[in-house]
Amino acid sequence: MRHPIPFVALAAILLIFSGAAGKEVTKMDTMTIESPAFKDNGTIPKQYTCDGKDINPPLVFRNIPPGTRSLALIVDDPDAPAGTWVHWVLWNIDPGTKEIRENSVPPGALQGKNDFRRTSYGGPCPPSGTHRYFFKAYALDTVLNIDRNSTKQDLEKAMKNHTLGEARTVGLYKR
Numbered sequence: 001m002r003h004p005i006p007f008v009a010l011a012a013i014l015l016i017f018s019g020a021a022g023k024e025v026t027k028m029d030t031m032t033i034e035s036p037a038f039k040d041n042g043t044i045p046k047q048y049t050c051d052g053k054d055i056n057p058p059l060v061f062r063n064i065p066p067g068t069r070s071l072a073l074i075v076d077d078p079d080a081p082a083g084t085w086v087h088w089v090l091w092n093i094d095p096g097t098k099e100i101r102e103n104s105v106p107p108g109a110l111q112g113k114n115d116f117r118r119t120s121y122g123g124p125c126p127p128s129g130t131h132r133y134f135f136k137a138y139a140l141d142t143v144l145n146i147d148r149n150s151t152k153q154d155l156e157k158a159m160k161n162h163t164l165g166e167a168r169t170v171g172l173y174k175r
Contacts, residue, residue: 031165032062033073033137037102044133044171048102050125051175055103056088061137065165068095068139072159074152077124079131086115086152087122087133091144112150119148124173132170139165 037057038044046052061071071093077085089112090105097106105111116122124133140162146154 030063031065031137031139031167033135033167033169034060034062035135035169035171036060038171040169041172044124044173049123049173052123053103054121054123056100056121056123057171058102059100059135059137061098061167063165064095065139067141068164070140070143071095071097072138072140072144072155073100074136074138074155075121075133076136076152077126077131077133079126079129081127087124088114088120089150089152089155091146091150091155091158095139110146110148112146112148112152112155114152124171126173126175128175130172130174132172134168134170136166136168138163 034040035057037048044057048055048057059073064071070091072091073088073093074086074090075088077087090109091112093100093106093109100106111119111121113119114122124131138159140159141164142162144155144158146158150158
């Protein structure tokens with residue numbers, strides 16, 4: 001005789017993981033980052049590159065998860081000839097921050113060392129071809145206590161097991 005209990009247990013597990021037994025996750029609940037200066041997978045305007053003013057583009061955050069105590073941002077280029085090139089490392093952004101304005105750092109946020117060996121934004125500057133620049137935002141359940149000269153690797157290590165949400169947008173640039 002077959003027992004209906006394993007089937008019922010499996011059905012309950014599937015309902016829970018599908019979202020049908022609780023709050024359904026919708027697109028509106030997903031954390032996002034975007035820039036009013038360029039569309040996702042669109043061209044980054046010259047002023048935000050080494051060929052222009054070399055200033056950070058404006059960025060907008062939406063749907064920050066509840067319980068977020070700080071935000072972090074990493075901007076990097078995985079298409080660089082020597083491997084991923086880090087352009088900007090920023091953390092301890094107040095979770096109430098809705099945008100980072102052009103050429104600015106939110107009050108209280110800390111910048112780490114990028115691959116230009118600076119603690120600031122370094123714009124796209126590809127040696128050849130079209131490169132992709134990933135603007136990655138992280139919602140964290142803590143405020144990080146790391147040194148101002150920390151690198152992307154230091155930030156990623158400090159964020160481990162503290163990430164509540166992630167978002168990214170990609171900009172393209174060719175010289």
